[in-house]
Amino acid sequence: MSSKIREQAAHDVASVLPERAHDLARLQILIDDSEPVVTVVGKYNHGKSSLLNELVGRDAFAVSDRRETVRLSDSVREGVRWLDAPGLDADVGSADDREALRAAWLKSDIRLFVHAAKEGELDAKELALLSELDRDRVRTGRQTLFVLSQVDQLADDAELQSVGAAIDRQMPGVVLNAVSSMRHRKGLEGGKKLLLEKSGIPALHVTLQTELARVPKARAQETELLFREIGTKLQQLRAAQQTSLDLLRHTQQQQRIDFDRGLSSVIEKVAGDIEAMLNALGTDHAIVPDTAKDAYAITAGKLERAHIQIAYSRACIEIDALLAGHGVIGLPKEQHTAAKSLNSVMIAVMGVSVKFRKDLRRMFCEASGRERMQREFTHYYELSDDRKALAAQIVDMEAAIAASDQAATALQTLEARA
Template sequence: MLPGRAGDLARLQCLADGIEPVVTVVGKYNHGKSRLLNELIGDDIFAVADRRETVTLSDRVHRGVRWLDAPGLDADAGAQDDSHALQAAWRRSDIRLFVHSAKEGELDAKERSLLAELRTDAGRTKRQTLFVLSQVDQLADETELQTVASAIGAQMPGVELNAVSSTRHRKGVEGAKKLLQERSGIPALLAALDDALARVPGARAHETALLYGEIRAELAQLRAAQRQSLEALRDTQQRQRHDFSRGLKAVIDKVGGDIAAMLDALGEDHAIVPDSAKDAYAITAGKLERAHIQIAYSRACIEIDGFLAGHGVIDLPSEQHTAARSLNTVMIAVMGVSVKFRKDLRRMFCEEPGRQRMQREFGHYYERSGDRQALASLIAQTEAAMAASDKASAALDQLEERA
């Protein structure tokens, strides 16, 4: 029902599952993400190589925290790795470590865009993003580090940089050199992570309430729009039917009145007198009157047919079609082909049962017309969409109850 909320719903599903806090590293390929995770955990869990190594989401639970290593942004031309990285950043993580290699200098356009989105999201959902400037040991000196830091600060004002060197930290650990470990920046980053992890429960509660509130409001707005649309469609359906029925009655009354006046003006009924064999090729009073009646009948049908055509009531539904195409019209189905006698003309147009029959049968074919069927289908689709909205709201309630 809300395709734009797919990511938020997936995030709520993760929160409902009650998973441990998730720390995810995101950034471009070969910026030292996997090596950084290994140093933070204190074990060589994640694969490290000079070539592209991480191609799918990799994770490990360590001391009650799930550490997630995402594929690097721009790691493959098909952008599948980008998709995995963004999924990790937006759906599963509570804390995002945005990793950028110091040797690359400034952020590129894609990094700036993603970091800006992450910072905006942090303000909205309280999920935290820590900027990690990695591989600082590959810079010439402290001056160059300050130059890179200033350039990034100018690009992203207010960003707090956590400068680290996984290589220095590993050497410090292996050589039991505490000063080198401190200079690596890893202990300071771990302290920042501990502080961020302590805020995760409150951030999750805030985000959960925020997402449920937003999605519920959007569903309510959607359903209100659907209700308004349905009411408008039903009003159109009723108004069209009313206008059709009223207009058809006026036409039937008019042609009925014309035929009644014509019949009343006639004298002796010659049409009922059958022609004899000798009259086969002669013009008789009966033939003349029957022709006169047929003309009156045809004119009445033409007038009614003109009204019906204006409302799209022309052809019969396909299931009523016959081999003779000329007979597959609504007028033929309801009125027949010809009328020969005064009593038939009077019964059809002048007597109330005949008029009601025309009103009823033409009304039936009006509802079977293409425009009316399309309108009925649209109403049914809107009703189904409203039912789906109700189902979605119920599913959201169940998800919230489970959480």
């Protein structure tokens, strides 16, 4: 698989599981199956670069009393890549901290956690990082070796034991690899075997070789672990998304059922009231037009038209109460008029007023009129803010499920090439 295809597959998974982006980046490194990586991490000026030079066997890393390592430095020696990370707390803006942590977590198979003996016990930041590295060891199998550096700067073995005891109280059971890069260099230059042994570097070499021999198996186990964890997480996410989608669809369906039933019931109710009222009326005075002389008089026609309007208004109030309970009030923005008072669903469907019996009968007593009200009110119900928001949630969840399915396929693609 080309690196571009692999990167795209990892991106597809990370877009769904952003919290696993680091693990996906680590997987790509594991799939590459490059040389094992040993990374040195620790605080600024604790002797990390000097230690690496002694382990590598040449001056591959810059050493100074001032800050030297400002980015990841590496050297390949005898099939092993050695990384020197910027010191923790070396940069006020914490950019170096982030780079050091990136090296520790992403690139390395073995971490050498370096702490200067002269500093005594661990500070809070070191303790937190070391604890996190140890948790990662338990999870992934990647090893962290604690290196107590610059032990030559201690007064004697008693002081070394005191420092070791203090650190053990902080991290019970931690194995201290006590070393002195200076002693090792002097031992090499002077051919002093005892000084070489006392430097602790040869013993650390032996420990490192043992751990390096375990790297292939550890990588295989870590690869399997990461694929399993990410795959399980995708399955859980997909199941949760499907449950959410099913619930949203059920809610959408049930709301529609409740609305249809409620609207049908209230229309039938007010239609019955209208029909009973109309059937109880006698002569239809409303159809008799008023004359000019009746302009300021109370006539039978005016009384009946007022009576009809009141009956119509009462029917509208009952229907409107049902609509309001379902969030159907205002018209969609594209149907708004300059007159704000007219921008309501009730007016759009029912009009402003009714004055004649035939209009009431047509609207409420004929099946076609009731069907029209049911149809048009339902149309506006589906255009209401709540219904559109619910529909949008369903669309979003469907898209999320599609992305999860794509991520699962991408993960399978990655795993097939691992």
